[in-house]
Amino acid sequence: MASNPLSYHHHRLREASFLLQASPPPFIFINDPISPRSTAQALLGALSLPTSTTTSMHHVHVNAVTCFSARLLFDAILNGLARWMPSWEEGCTNWSGPNDTGHYNESLDAFLRGLKTLYSFLHHSNSNLSQVTRFVIVVERAERLKDRLPDLVVPLTRLAEMARIDLAIIFISSRRWDDMRPSFGASPDPYFVDIAIPTKEACVAYLCSMFQSCQTQPNLPLNPYHPALEGMYTSFASILCDTCFPFTNDPDELAYAAAARWPGFIQPILDNHAIEQGKGNSNLTERDDNEHLFTDDAMLVDDVHGFVTPSEEVRMRLNRYFKPSITAALEQLYPRSSNAQDWAGANKPSPEALGTIFPIHRADHPTEPRVDAAVKEKLAEPYRNLTRMAKFILISSFLASMNPAKSDLRMFGRGLDEKKRKRRRITKAPSAKTKSGPIKIPQHFLGPAAFTLDRMLAILGALLEENDNDDDFRPFKIDFSIPGEYTDMEVSRVGVCATIVDLTSSKLLHRTSPAEKLDGPPMFKSGVSYDVVLGLAKELDVPLQDLLWDPL
Secondary structure, eight states: OOSSTTSSSOHHHHHHHHHHHSOOOSEEEEEOSSOHHHHHHHHHHHHTSOOOTTEEEEEEEEETTTOOSHHHHHHHHHHHHTTOOOOTTTTSOOOOTTTTOOOOSSSHHHHHHHHHHHHHHHHHHSSOTTSEEEEEEEEESTHHHHHHOGGGHHHHHTHHHHHTSSEEEEEEESSOGGGTOOGGGOSOOOEEEEOOOOOHHHHHHHHHHHHHHTOOOTTSOBOTTOGGGHHHHHHHHHHHHHHHTTTOOOHHHHHHHHHHHHHHHHHHHHHHHHHHTTOTTHHHHSSOTTGGGTOSGGGOBSOOTTOOOOOHHHHHHHHHHHHHHHHHHHHHHTTTSSOHHHHHHHTOOOTHHHHHHSGGGSTTOTTOOSOOHHHHHHHHHHHHTSOHHHHHHHHHHHHHHHSOGGGHHHHHOBOTTSOBOOOOOOOOOOOSSOOOSOOOOOHHHHOOOOEEHHHHHHHHHHHHHHHOOOGGGOSSOOOOOSTTHHHHHHHTSHHHHHHHHHHHHTTSEEEOSOTTOOSSOOEEEEOSOHHHHHHHHHHHTOOHHHHOSSOO
16 A cells, blocks of 8 residues: 555545645545545555645644544644654653743644644745645544544634644544534535445455565466466455455455465465476475465475466366355454464365365376375275175165166066066167257266165165175074065164264265155265275175166
8 A cells, every 4th residue: 555555545535635735625524434544544655755846745644543632632743743753761752842842732722832833843944945834634533533522623624724824634534524513513614535435346456456566576486476376366356355245345354354365265276286297295295284375485386387277167166165265254354353374274275175176186086097096095994994784875875866766676676586677778770860859968977866765775675685695794593584574674773774874974975855854755865976886886796887777
């Protein structure tokens, strides 16, 4: 803001700065309902710029919150205009005139006398006597004057008239002038400057300008603020504004939330680029947990020439993954319940973020060439601790999700000769006529479908009847004379229902129907991948490919 004070604010603020340099009105009221502090900083930056040779401008900025008494307000104005800094060695004395004999904070008359004395002293001490000396007093949070110093509101608005010097006073407030106007028309009408509520386009442009001010050199290694990522930051700023605009329009608050979330937001992109450059995952695990989100040296990727801007599909996955965390960041950072660095350290991207945004890096991806055997062994470890019945339930749930319900009788049914029915393959001669209509997509491309609990138990019984012939796993040495009697007893046990509940709590099964719904059977959906089910089927000697309606 200091380097470019008027980059964001409306042209009306520039208009006020031009008026102050030319012929200002004695009383100006600036209303900014969103960020009066930023408006005050921008105005002070404009006043600090070199002025014309015909005017010598002296300005001071006071805050009505800190100046809660008349003495503090008078001393702050006089010290600021005189460039006087109270020091501890000199007893913290305030400005008391050229001869150190005056006390100008005792009353309003003394304050007016101090203004005249200071004006005369500065005018005669100027080498160019032809210049016009002008005082500009900026009062931030002016609405507090009505509560703390109501008797000074009228004198301050008429300060130029009472002191009879070239002076302009500016009130900056988030409230309207009508809310703090003194009664009976005692104050003159000010020159109004209304700062409009910033639009999304203005906030995105402001955030992009902040990114450009933090950019590193293009020849440096890739880091979160490298110029090559400016396009990604523009997309991130747009998502941030869409998420945060229902809560705040303050550009500074948006920039604070962006500073906390952007390093973690871009981290999967940097990790993917590092892996593609052949570095693997070694540099990703050695990174410090807290510092890597805020230091450029810990997030470097040496080769920036091979960096390619992610596709639109990758950007959509990235935005979908991090969008909930942007709202969480605003909930913590806007009331300052936490600071940006601590929040980013506590909400750094999880190791699964890379696989979610780039599916090729997932361990269960069928075409993944980079995941070694050790990683696959680690991912398959939780399934080895499951019971034999739990493994059969996972296989039956996968079959129920991938096969259409009308195929169960053909895939798992038996005829009168107690032989299992086989899937009938129908081969048709190619027809010259082309069929119109939608193309049927295989189920393994659509993902797992929901199924009823009764259907899964029926498939479980068929699997146990055909593939659970080992007597070592049977609890009792009982000869069952009726076919299917053993499986009916097994699937109706309480332990099977308890195992289903445990698998659901472990996210290996997903319940799609609400728990409070009493009518109808519960609905589930498989939560394991094809590779996991294939490994379990090989362990239990289940011909998985023969049981799938659309084999992979």
